[in-house]
Amino acid sequence: MGDAxxxxxxxxGDAxxxxxxxxxxxxxxxxxxxxxxxxGIWASVFFYPLWLIADTCFVNAVRHGGITIFLSAVVFVxxxxxxxxxxxxxxxxxxxxxxxxVTLERYLRRxxxxxxxxxxxxxxxxxxxxWYNLAVRMPSLALxx
Numbered sequence: 001m002g003d004a005x006x007x008x009x010x011x012x013g014d015a016x017x018x019x020x021x022x023x024x025x026x027x028x029x030x031x032x033x034x035x036x037x038x039x040g041i042w043a044s045v046f047f048y049p050l051w052l053i054a055d056t057c058f059v060n061a062v063r064h065g066g067i068t069i070f071l072s073a074v075v076f077v078x079x080x081x082x083x084x085x086x087x088x089x090x091x092x093x094x095x096x097x098x099x100x101x102v103t104l105e106r107y108l109r110r111x112x113x114x115x116x117x118x119x120x121x122x123x124x125x126x127x128x129x130x131w132y133n134l135a136v137r138m139p140s141l142a143l144x145x
Contacts, residue, residue: 025091027114039094
């Protein structure tokens with residue numbers, strides 16, 4: 001009677017449908033530190049200090065030049081690589097956590113909303129960070145002095 005799983009709900013042990021579940025989570029790619037904890041992947045909070053270190057490296061590259069430009073390029077590539085690797089695996093992990101509670105269709109609809117929200121958050125944060133770095137941290141560069 002109530003023993004069989006509902007056909008519309010996946011059981012936690014079921015593997016996500018590979019053809020319907022995107023391999024890369026756009027929301028996790030754009031804002032892993034926001035998307036991850038919201039989906040129960042708490043290790044993604046380590047993106048915050050990673051971003052702070054990267055930002056400091058980029059500012060030092062602009063201020064000092066030389067070897068700091070090379071080091072900031074290494075940090076940029078490393079940060080991008082870690083973010084892409086996270087976003088490739090995060091979608092499947094998050095769906096496996098939610099599989100017993102929501103249908104695949106509902107999960108996919110929710111992830112599309114997450115992608116739009118994370119894109120908007122990313123744009124706002126990039127604009128604010130750029131303004132802060134140019135106007136507050138390095139006003140001589142913003143004024144052309």
